[in-house]
Structure formats: structure tokens, C-alpha cells
Amino acid sequence: MTNFTHARDLPAIVVAIGFAVVARMMGAVTDGGAIAGVLIAFVLMLAGGWAGFAPLLAVFLLTLVTTRWGYARKQRLGVAERSRGRTASQILANLGPASICALPSIWAPEVAEVLLVGALAALAEAAADTVSSEVGQATARGAYLITSFRDVPIGTNGAISIEGTISGCVAASIIAWVGAGFGLVEWRWTFVVAFAGIAGMFLDSFLGATWENAGKLGNDSVNFASNVFASDAALIAAILVQRFTA
Numbered sequence: 001m002t003n004f005t006h007a008r009d010l011p012a013i014v015v016a017i018g019f020a021v022v023a024r025m026m027g028a029v030t031d032g033g034a035i036a037g038v039l040i041a042f043v044l045m046l047a048g049g050w051a052g053f054a055p056l057l058a059v060f061l062l063t064l065v066t067t068r069w070g071y072a073r074k075q076r077l078g079v080a081e082r083s084r085g086r087t088a089s090q091i092l093a094n095l096g097p098a099s100i101c102a103l104p105s106i107w108a109p110e111v112a113e114v115l116l117v118g119a120l121a122a123l124a125e126a127a128a129d130t131v132s133s134e135v136g137q138a139t140a141r142g143a144y145l146i147t148s149f150r151d152v153p154i155g156t157n158g159a160i161s162i163e164g165t166i167s168g169c170v171a172a173s174i175i176a177w178v179g180a181g182f183g184l185v186e187w188r189w190t191f192v193v194a195f196a197g198i199a200g201m202f203l204d205s206f207l208g209a210t211w212e213n214a215g216k217l218g219n220d221s222v223n224f225a226s227n228v229f230a231s232d233a234a235l236i237a238a239i240l241v242q243r244f245t246a
Helices: 009-025 031-048 050-068 071-077 088-106 109-139 162-181 187-212 219-245
Strands: 143-145
Touching: 009 031, 009 050, 031 050, 031 088, 031 109, 050 088, 050 109, 050 162, 071 109, 088 109, 088 219, 109 162, 109 187, 109 219, 162 187, 187 219
Parallel strands: none
Antiparallel strands: none
């Protein structure tokens, strides 16, 4: 059973708290967001060791850079991220599924490989969704509703752009490569992780164009559902690959 005498528990909690403090001091998260970040970082490091922290850090850096890229233009468009940082609900919606997926691997190492593939896919989706939105809002000349491809204002729920879509695909791939490069998953899973993350990104846009615009779901709910979808898609793919290649 995992307890705080375990060799990596104390370093994990120290790094998790330090990471959250830095993010809070930079204004990237609120107090609640920082607390949520501590929990998520701690779980990922318990499940994957230091390798579990690397893709989380990559998501944070990608989010930080792209959120502040073209900020003046985003303010003019009225789509700029709030200056006080991301809240606990935003952090949990975007990163919570990764920690939930990874958590059982702490006690069930025999299925850790599959679970960590799912967790990494959730992080890939979070990066893809955020980067596609932020880069699209900062650079795109036009946006199109994913359900009809008609022109809509930049920043509309469910709107996509060429610039944003390409950037989101690159972001998902970066998270997959970081996870494999640091040893969280094997390199053979990078395509599964990247494609699951990209699929979740498109689902996020679809739900935004339909249920969110109809007032049936909020933005956090859309993000959470898309994140869970990416994780589940990767889990199913990983289970099938293992079964047919065993």
C-alpha cells in the first residue's frame, strides 16, 4: 500500500507544491487552481515517477506561452483568458481525467502501461484543445463552425481554424513525444496518444458548437467530457493492441 514512507512520496509532494507555487506566482492559476494542480501533479508523479511530471510540465508551458501569445489581439476580440489565472474547475476539467486514469496504476502495476497511455492521451487532449484555441485566436484570419463550416467570429464556441487545428495537432504530438522521451510510455504508443488527443480536440469543438451553444453544457463540462473521451479512446486502443500482439 502506498504511504508517505515510500521513497518517492516526499519528493513528489515537494515538487507538486513547488510547481503550484510557481504557477500561482506567475498568475497562471488562482489559489484554488494551485491546490488542484498540487493534487494532480502528486498523483501523476506517484503513478509515473518523475516521468509523470514531464508531460504535465509540458502542458503547462504550452498553455502559458500560447495563452499570452497575441494577448492584445485577444483582448480586442473579447476572448482573452481572465488575468487572474485558471480556476480549480478549469484545472480539474482539463487535467483531472489524466490523474484519475493514472491513479489505479499505483496499486495495480500490472496494468500500469495501459493506464498511463490513457493518462498521457488525456494530457495530449488538454494541450491540443488549449493550444488550438489560443493560437487560432491569436493568428487566424477567419474561423469556421465545425458542424457546418460556415464563417463565424473568432472565439465562437465550436469554431475551428486552419492555424489553430494544425497547432493543436502539433501540441498533442509534443505531449506524446515528451511522455515517451521521458519513459512514461513506450515509443510505440505515441501515435495512439497523439491521435486520441487530436480526436478529443475535435470532439471538444463539436460539443462546443452543439451542446455548449445550446446551453446544455458549460465550458468546463465540455472540456472534461472531451478529455475523458481521449483517455478512453487511448485505453481501448492500447488494450486491443496488447491483446492482438500478445
